[in-house]
Amino acid sequence: xxxxxxxxxxxxxxxxxxxxxxxxxxxxxxxxxxxxxxxxxxxxxxxxxxxxxxxxxxxxxxxxxxxxxxxxxxxxxxxxxxxxxxxxxxxxxxxxxxxxxxxxxxxxxxxxxxxxxxxxxxxxxxxxxxxxxxxxxxxxxxxxxxxxxxxxxxxxxxxxxxxxxxxxxxxxxxxxxxxxxxxxxxxxxxxxxxxxxxxxxxxxxxxxxxxxxxxxxxxxxxxxxxxxxxxxxxxxxxxxxxxxxxxxxxxxxxx
Amino acid sequence: xxxxxxxxxxxxxxxxxxxxxxxxxxxxxxxxxxxxxxxxxxxxxxxxxxxxxxxxxxxxxxxxxxxxxxxxxxxxxxxxxxxxxxxxxxxxxxxxxxxxxxxxxxxxxxxxxxxxxxxxxxxxxxxxxxxxxxxxxxxxxxxxxxxxxxxxxxxxxxxxxxxxxxxxxxxxxxxxxxxxxxxxxxxxxxxxxxxxxxxxxxxxxxxxxxxxxxxxxxxxxxxx
Numbered sequence: 001x002x003x004x005x006x007x008x009x010x011x012x013x014x015x016x017x018x019x020x021x022x023x024x025x026x027x028x029x030x031x032x033x034x035x036x037x038x039x040x041x042x043x044x045x046x047x048x049x050x051x052x053x054x055x056x057x058x059x060x061x062x063x064x065x066x067x068x069x070x071x072x073x074x075x076x077x078x079x080x081x082x083x084x085x086x087x088x089x090x091x092x093x094x095x096x097x098x099x100x101x102x103x104x105x106x107x108x109x110x111x112x113x114x115x116x117x118x119x120x121x122x123x124x125x126x127x128x129x130x131x132x133x134x135x136x137x138x139x140x141x142x143x144x145x146x147x148x149x150x151x152x153x154x155x156x157x158x159x160x161x162x163x164x165x166x167x168x169x170x171x172x173x174x175x176x177x178x179x180x181x182x183x184x185x186x187x188x189x190x191x192x193x194x195x196x197x198x199x200x201x202x203x204x205x206x207x208x209x210x211x212x213x214x215x216x217x218x219x220x221x222x223x224x225x226x227x228x229x230x231x232x233x234x235x236x237x238x239x240x241x242x243x244x245x246x247x248x249x250x251x252x253x254x255x
Numbered sequence: 256x257x258x259x260x261x262x263x264x265x266x267x268x269x270x271x272x273x274x275x276x277x278x279x280x281x282x283x284x285x286x287x288x289x290x291x292x293x294x295x296x297x298x299x300x301x302x303x304x305x306x307x308x309x310x311x312x313x314x315x316x317x318x319x320x321x322x323x324x325x326x327x328x329x330x331x332x333x334x335x336x337x338x339x340x341x342x343x344x345x346x347x348x349x350x351x352x353x354x355x356x357x358x359x360x361x362x363x364x365x366x367x368x369x370x371x372x373x374x375x376x377x378x379x380x381x382x383x384x385x386x387x388x389x390x391x392x393x394x395x396x397x398x399x400x401x402x403x404x405x406x407x408x409x410x411x412x413x414x415x416x417x418x419x420x421x422x423x424x425x426x427x428x429x430x431x432x433x434x435x436x437x438x439x440x441x442x443x444x445x446x447x448x449x450x451x452x453x454x455x456x457x458x459x460x461x462x463x464x465x466x467x468x469x470x471x472x473x474x475x476x477x478x479x
Contacts, residue, residue, distance in 0.1 A: 053375075056379055058375050058378055058379060078383065082381045082382070082383055083381065084381075085378065085379055085380065085381040086380065086381035088379070089379075090375075090376070090379035092372060092375065092376060094372055095372075096370075096372035096373050096375060096376035097373075097376070098373055098376070098377070098391055098395075099370075099373065099395060099473050099474070100394050100395045100398065100471055100473075100474065109380075109390060109391075110380040110381065110382075113382065113386055113390050114380055114381045114382055114386070141472075142471055142472040142473055143473060144471075144472040144473030145472050145473075155376070158376075158380070159380075162380060162381070
């Protein structure tokens with residue numbers, strides 16, 4: 001047992017990606033163990049989103065390998081890719097709910113269409129996930145009728161319904177106004193308390209420092225520094241990390 | 256008086272026969288045209304390069320050549336290669352392919368209007384491309400394409416009148432025959448026109464009804 005616990009759930013090795021002649025990811029490696037929460041911080045344009053999207057091959061990396069529970073993912077095989085993606089929950093900055101479906105249907109559709117679950121069980125499961133994120137009474141509402149925070153919670157429920165082994169969160173609260181951030185943070189905290197494995201990009205430094213087992217500072221497609229929150233936020237080795245953390249902490253203190 | 260009797264006993268029964276043929280032309284052409292349009296529209300947005308090119312060429316041809324010429328090719332041209340279409344079949348083929356080319360343009364536009372993020376989200380959930388197209392992209396795109404596709408249906412109702420050029424005697428054909436027998440061009444073509452107007456109005460009502468039924472929050476058709 002101890003051996004499996006030490007093995008990472010998700011391992012990323014030497015991922016490179018260029019768009020045109022601009023190199024976005026310059027050979028990044030990282031790994032996340034079961035129940036661990038790693039938070040990626042760093043300036044916009046530093047490659048955080050691209051990294052997360054490379055991990056489930058929404059952006060196909062030019063080079064590099066991704067391993068889930070010790071198995072290397074062969075993304076060229078469609079079946080294997082689709083099966084892998086079901087096990088990796090993805091939360092996007094701008095929610096990306098399906099506009100023509102109600103909150104409940106948004107959660108349900110992956111179960112029915114991808115997992116081929118029967119409609120009754122899928123409906124029950126979807127309703128349970130919506131309750132979990134506190135949106136039971138909004139089940140029948142369409143995305144156009146929900147607030148940003150509610151949309152993001154639906155999208156979290158949608159990801160959870162698939163029973164992911166790890167979740168990738170790409171700035172889950174960046175598109176929300178300050179009053180709505182709290183409700184989404186509460187849901188994420190709850191997930192962490194329940195042992196969800198997570199890799200999250202965010203600018204919410206205070207939130208990150210409470211949750212994270214490790215903070216990764218990323219800039220220009222490279223990991224500059226990584227370590228426990230106290231080390232990165234208070235005692236960073238690299239001056240650039242210090243600068244960034246000082247600025248971002250100052251900003252979040254203001255708001 | 257004599258005229259009314261003639262119209263009641265000769266013209267109307269004959270025109271109703273023609274109307275029936277027109278309806279029989281329009282219904283399969285409209286359905287096939289829509290199916291072709293969806294396939295071609297999707298191919299032009301999502302398919303790999305060779306299929307996309309083929310679909311583009313299809314649209315360029317069938318939108319670029321006058322419909323009468325297309326009809327003539329199907330009916331008078333193909334026998335040269337040993338392929339014989341009945342006037343009715345030639346008409347349905349020509350109308351469906353032409354209508355499909357126009358539909359594909361409306362559908363292409365609608366597909367392009369679907370936000371990329373939703374497709375990323377579907378892929379992230381493990382959707383395959385076809386499944387994503389079927390359950391996420393098309394239901395939204397078709398809602399957005401409906402006003403345009405409805406317009407195409409209304410065109411189709413009217414260009415179905417070209418079928419008589421290849422001796423498929425539908426409403427306009429019947430009118431033409433009656434008129435050249437009786438020389439009552441004005442009366443007969445006014446009635447023919449009224450028939451088309453009724454067909455188009457019915458189609459308009461049907462489309463409006465569909466728009467209302469398919470309307471969802473976020474997909475309303477705003478009428479001013």
